[in-house]
Structure formats: structure tokens, C-alpha cells
Amino acid sequence: MGSVHAYDSATGKRYRVLYRKPDHGQGQKRGFKTKRDAELFLASVEVSKAKGEFVDASAARSTVDALGVEWLKNQTHLKPSSFRPVEIAWRLYVRPEWGKRAVGDIRHSQVQAWVSQISADRGATTVLRAYGVLASILDAALEDRRISANPARGVNLPRKTGKKRVYLSHAQVQALADNAKDRGTLIFFLAYTGLRWGEATGLRVRDLDALRRRVVVNENAVNVGGRIIVGTPKSHTARSVPYPAFLSEPLARECEGKDRAALLFGNGVDHVRLPDSRRGWFVGAVVKSQTADKTFERVTVHDLRHTAASLSISAGANVKAVQRMLGHASAAMTLDTYADLFEDDLDDVATALDQARTSASVANLLPNGDIGKRKTP
Incomplete structure (x- = not known):
């Protein structure tokens, strides 16, 4: 138990509280005007x-700056590509606004005002990432018992539009590959395997099994x-992905003159870099394709991954096979991601149910024992 002690101050009699903290250290708070308050x-x-x-x-006087730097150091589980946007969000949005603030002084309404402010000028992805960094730092402060509740939780956030x-x-795909010229094989490969750009350009000759x-x-x-x-791949696990037979010869040409450790695409030594999204060779190929085909929509490199899913499903591949090809964590994730590709299947379900009901009704109308029997001449 603690104790209450009176003392004299310049403004009169005041009370001080002495108490033991959970770590057995001594804590105190001064300035109470009445003994009852103390x-x-x-x-x-x-x-x-x-x-x-x-x-x-x-502990509540610890600043977001001090805790944030430590929190970033502990994000070792993130891949470099995932860590970079988190670090940028901390550096550009969280640290300038909250760095000097003590975690115990931050209020829910202040966090809401900050989120609303940056939402006016930035997209939902940027806002959610910046908010996530602040909320995670305050989660760590909560776990350390620096604050009694996280003031960032429960604020209204912008929604990402699909x-x-x-x-x-x-x-x-054929037209795009033709217009990409020497990059045509890479275009075909992305559109018919669904690999991510980094996965495709990271392949080595030894990763190719031409027989299978x-x-x-x-x-x-x-x-x-x-x-x-x-x-490692995004899923952290290796996977085997099939490619159609028409790619066998083009891929064989990519392997010519390279040893097994060489990169499959490009010169074998340097990774093929993602083309510039405004003036790169891929954009040039898209523009040429659009000139010849007015129905050709503007696409990105990542849309070739979506194309692979679409072409596979149209060809009759089941969801589990598409999941394994794309490297999704589960078939449910594949269904959620490409739910729009299965809309036509709803008509097939209705048709199949109608046919099944009709067959059942006809069977019920036939006399007992007539089903499946042939009449003797």
C-alpha cells in the first residue's frame, strides 16, 4: 500500500502520494489540494x-519518435519491398506530426482529425498505411503499459476502392507480344503462367523443367x-508452375548460350527491370496494340497476372489449380480476388438445377419398376 503526506508549498498546504509500482519501484504524485483527492x-x-x-x-511521457524508431527496428519480419513503404509512411507522415508528442498525451479526437486531414489530399492506401504505422506504435506502447488504451483504434478510416x-x-495477348518484339516471350510467359514480375525475372535456367x-x-x-x-516468393514458399506447350521453343531460345545459374530472361546476368509505367517499352507495346484494336484497354504488367487467371478459368481449370499456379495462400483468396470471373457460372448452376429438377419430376411420374427396364418384344 502507499501513503499520503502533507507538505507546504508557496500556494499553501498540499499533499503528496507515495506508492509502489508493479516493478517494486517507488512512484509519487504531488500537488493534491485536499487529502481526500490524494x-x-x-x-x-x-x-x-x-x-x-x-x-x-x-513511461507515458515517452515520445512517439523514440518508440517509433525502436518499432521500425523490430519490423524484421517484413520483406524489403514491404518495409520500404512502411518506412516512407513513418518518415513523411507519422514522425513530422506525432514525433515530439508523448504517447500519454495523444487523444482519439486528435488522431481522427489527422486522418481526416491527410485523407483530403492523399489516397486511401497512403492514409491507411500512415495510420497503421501510428496505431501499431501505440499498440506497442499499450503492451508496455505506457498507456491504458490505444487512442488510434476505432477512428473512421477511408475505404479502398477496388x-x-x-x-x-x-x-x-498475341498482339501485345508481337508489339513488344524481343520482349514477346516474357509477355506470353506472364500472361500464361500468372507469375509476378519479380518471380518471372528471378527465374534461372536451372528452374526450367522442359520435359514436364x-x-x-x-x-x-x-x-x-x-x-x-x-x-523468397511472396508466399515464402517455392512452387511449381506449368506452362503451355507453345512456349517450349521460345523458352528454349531464352536458354541458349547460358549456364544453369544464369537468369532465364534477359542477358542472364542482370535482372530485367520493370519498365517505366509512362514511357517504357511495355507502354509502347500497349499503345501500338490500342492503335490497331480500339477495344484494347490500357493494361499494366500486373494485369497479365489477372489475364492468366482469366484464361485458365475460361479453359476449365478448377479453383484449386488456379490457386496453386498463382501462389495464393488459399483457394478462398483466389475466389475472393477473382469472384467476377465466376459470375457466368451462376447461370450454369441455375441451368443444372433446372435440369435436375425436371429429370426428378419425370422419374416420379413413371410407374414403379419401369425406370431402366426394357420391354420384351
């Missing part, structure tokens, strides 16, 4: 200790701040 505070301290909700006032996916037809027409995805080459960082 006793009530001491009682609240004892109750919070008993409930495991005690917050050390000195970006329209573009699916190319077989003919459009498979590639083994072991690496993912991602451009992070101008540097190519090679790591």
Missing part, C-alpha cells in the same frame, strides 16, 4: 495494479529504391 488517487492506483492496468506516468481489372483475350513443362519459382527479384533485392 487518497482517491492512491485508491485508483491500487485498483489499477490489482487489475493489471497500471500505467506509469513517467481497381478495375483488365483481362486480355488470347488474340490481344514446369518452372520452379524459388526467388523473387524486387526493385526497392532503385536496387534489385532478391528474396
Whole structure:
């Protein structure tokens, strides 16, 4: 238990509370005008200790800057490509606004005002990422008992709107590959395997199994701040992906003159970099395709992954096979991502149910024992 002590100050008699913290260190709070106020505070301290909700006032004075730097150091589980946008959000949005603030002084309404302010000028992805960094830092402060509740939780956040996916037809993929010229094989490969750009450009000659027409995805080459960082695939696990027979010869040509450790695409030494989204060779190929075909929509490199899913489903591949090809964590994720591709299946379900009901009704109308029997001449 703690104790209450009176003392004289320049403004008159005041009371000081002494108490033991959960770590057995001594804490105190001064300046109470009445003994009753001091006793009530001491009682609240004892109750919070008993409930495991005690917050050390000195710990609550820790700044977001100090805790944020430490929090970033602990994000070792993130891949470099995932860590970079988090670090940018911290540096550009969270640190300038909250860095000097003590975590114990941050209020829910202040966080809401900040989110609303940056939402006026930035997209939902940027806002959600910046908010996520602040909320995670305050979660860590909560776990350390620096604050009794996270003031960032429960604020109103902007919603991300789903970006329209573009699916190319077989003919459009052919046109795009033709217009990409020496990059045509890469275009075909992305559109018919569904590999991510970094997975495709990270493939080595040894990853190609020409007999089974498979590639083994072991690496993912991602451009992070101008540097190519090679790591594991997004799912952290290797996977075997089939490719159609028509790609056998073009892929064989990609292997010519290269040893087994060489990169499959490009010169074998340097990773093929993602083309510039405004003036790169891919945009040039898209523009040429649009000139010849007015129905050809503007596509990105990543849309070729969506195209692979669309062409596979149209060809009759089941969801589990598409999931394994794309490297999704589960079939449910594949269904959620490409739910629009299965809309036509709803008509097939209704038709099948109608046919089944009709067959059942006809069977019920036939006399017993007549089903399946032939009449004797």
C-alpha cells in the first residue's frame, strides 16, 4: 500500500502520494489540494495494479519518435519491398506530426482529425498505411503499459476502392507480344503462367523443367529504391508452375548460350527491370496494340497476372489449380480476388438445377419398376 503526506508549498498546504509500482519501484504524485483527492488517487492506483492496468506516468511521457524508431527496428519480419513503404509512411507522415508528442498525451479526437486531414489530399492506401504505422506504435506502447488504451483504434478510416481489372483475350495477348518484339516471350510467359514480375525475372535456367513443362519459382527479384533485392516468393514458399506447350521453343531460345545459374530472361546476368509505367517499352507495346484494336484497354504488367487467371478459368481449370499456379495462400483468396470471373457460372448452376429438377419430376411420374427396364418384344 502507499501513503499520503502533507507538505507546504508557496500556494499553501498540499499533499503528496507515495506508492509502489508493479516493478517494486517507488512512484509519487504531488500537488493534491485536499487529502481526500490524494487518497482517491492512491485508491485508483491500487485498483489499477490489482487489475493489471497500471500505467506509469513517467513511461507515458515517452515520445512517439523514440518508440517509433525502436518499432521500425523490430519490423524484421517484413520483406524489403514491404518495409520500404512502411518506412516512407513513418518518415513523411507519422514522425513530422506525432514525433515530439508523448504517447500519454495523444487523444482519439486528435488522431481522427489527422486522418481526416491527410485523407483530403492523399489516397486511401497512403492514409491507411500512415495510420497503421501510428496505431501499431501505440499498440506497442499499450503492451508496455505506457498507456491504458490505444487512442488510434476505432477512428473512421477511408475505404479502398477496388481497381478495375483488365483481362486480355488470347488474340490481344498475341498482339501485345508481337508489339513488344524481343520482349514477346516474357509477355506470353506472364500472361500464361500468372507469375509476378519479380518471380518471372528471378527465374534461372536451372528452374526450367522442359520435359514436364514446369518452372520452379524459388526467388523473387524486387526493385526497392532503385536496387534489385532478391528474396523468397511472396508466399515464402517455392512452387511449381506449368506452362503451355507453345512456349517450349521460345523458352528454349531464352536458354541458349547460358549456364544453369544464369537468369532465364534477359542477358542472364542482370535482372530485367520493370519498365517505366509512362514511357517504357511495355507502354509502347500497349499503345501500338490500342492503335490497331480500339477495344484494347490500357493494361499494366500486373494485369497479365489477372489475364492468366482469366484464361485458365475460361479453359476449365478448377479453383484449386488456379490457386496453386498463382501462389495464393488459399483457394478462398483466389475466389475472393477473382469472384467476377465466376459470375457466368451462376447461370450454369441455375441451368443444372433446372435440369435436375425436371429429370426428378419425370422419374416420379413413371410407374414403379419401369425406370431402366426394357420391354420384351
